[in-house]
Amino acid sequence: MAKTLAAKLWEDHVVRPLGDGADLLYVDLHVLHEVNTPSAFDDLREAGRTVRRPELTLAVEDHNTPTRDGGQEDLAGRRQRDLIRANCAEFGIRLHRLGDADQGIVHVVVPELGLARPGMTIVCCDSHTSTLGALGVLAFGIGTGQVEHVLATQTLPIHRPKDLAVEVSGVLPDGVTAKDLALTLIARIGTGGGQGSVIEYRGSAVRGLSMEARMTLCNMSVEAGSRAGLIGVDDVTVDYLRARVEALGTGEDLADAESRWREMRSDADARFDDVVRLDGASVRPRVSWGTNPAQNLPLDGRVPSRVDFTSEQEWSSAQRSLAYMGLRPGQSMRDVEVDTVFVGSCTNGRIEDLRETASVLSGRKVADGTRLLIVAGSAAVRRQAVAEGLDEVFREAGADFRTGAGCSMCCGLNEDRLAPGERAASTSNRNFEGRQGRRSRTHLVSPRVAAATAVTGRITAPEDL
């Protein structure tokens, strides 16, 4: 029988059915970071248990890490850092700590190290684990209780999600990115549209994306309500993996692996529970106006007003968002001025994102009164950016390209935060109230739009410059 990619991945990892509709699923790689894990280790110890497969477990410091030379974590951040170090040492878990050459945001580091390979299951105490689905990996976020479960058993009792296909035909126009595609999808199906499903991204527009752009797309599956996004393996995937493994210099022979990887795609006539169709050619650069990621529109758009909503309930939600964001119905998005621009995060903190940012900034200056903060997703991304001379471009433009790597202003857990009421264009994934600092206001955009916005100080596309 024809199978979806999700079905192949799932069935391949069922240790046993549990008889209540759930399966006991095997976890090939368990990833941890310093937030969300301390109490899992405490509970594990209290129950007198241990880590079943420490060699299939990897930890990274990313959420609290300072990105400035001489920067400091706050007290709570330091405590979490000390705890992940102590826990990893106690249980023999590999940890990439601050200052380590392989440190960075978990979802950036894992593919960089060649650890995410088609056919695997990967879980992590973080919702954007969905990023790794771009490599034909069933990857999803779990909670602290489940972390403890995976530590102790290397498995997870879980029921199988439905299969949702997102078919994107055509090709994305020039200057339109995977971020814009993700925002278009979320605006269409809503923050709950993918609930209970794994999204498989398909169609020519998806095939046309680079590996890093595919990661951006899968990353934001969770903003559409899905735990996981997937893209079937093709030449782009295989070439990426070969290049990664070569760069690692392990001399690994990939011939057998490659034929297995290539099976990691949905069969031609596989059936999905639901299909959403989008026309790639009609996608435009987007920007969010509200306080959830579905509240976004094309850059040409105007802040919505009453007529844009079908129900009173939706309008009253929108009004609350507008009041929080300090926007007027009908106002042109291009007139919105920002204080800060942030380029980084697991959505858009990879090398291609920094290249796009640099290509827009080249020969230009950040507007007076606007700050541009650029934080590489990993130490390796930063090294690559320097090797390519992007740091020069950033410096000449007047941007603040931090020396460290990590989550930074995406979640405001380190010292990189917006002040109350401050407004940012941000390449991250969540525009929730207070996400980037108390009473912060976030407009989600692609790196290209972020860079152009930094140049003018208001929401701008590179084509407007």
Next chain:
Amino acid sequence: MSTPTSHTGTAVPLRRDDVDTDQLSPARFVPYFRPHGFTNILFADWRSDPDFVLNRPEHQGASVLVAGHDFGTGSSRESAVWALQSAGFQVVVASGFGDIFRDNATTRGLWTVEVDHDVVEELWREVEADPWLPVTVDLTSRRLGFRAAESPLRIDDPLLRRLVRPGDRIAETLAHVADIEEYESSRISRGDEERAR
């Protein structure tokens, strides 16, 4: 030990959609990583508004939170569940939940009860008219009851079983350790294990 399968309490009408885990437990509190001491974290930013519904005297002591679409979207944050429980909530009724939040809630015994949106609207109206209205959620019969009204509620079998029979999930899984070992050795013989390193 028997686990209650029915709960009756007063409710708070939270007229909001897309309540994300950053509101339930703002990131700056996440470092308080144990399941206690979360009392003042829930909706910390919204609570600074004295008119915010949770601040009203008539809703003190409520144990059922009634929200709109897509409750608990965003970060995987178990502290979001602890924050709700520390504030006295046993049940969240909504017309949709974030998947990860729902899983986390179930792990910690917080009931997430999904109903049609018109039921949410009706419940909001009724509770606004009478804040002391008792609301009953019965897991076994899968009914939500208030006044004379009764509505079906959606909760998948596996979630339901975990709520009515919590137990030590890890011990249950470790009872299958022979199956886990067998699975592991079958993968090693296929050469699959290598790629996970």
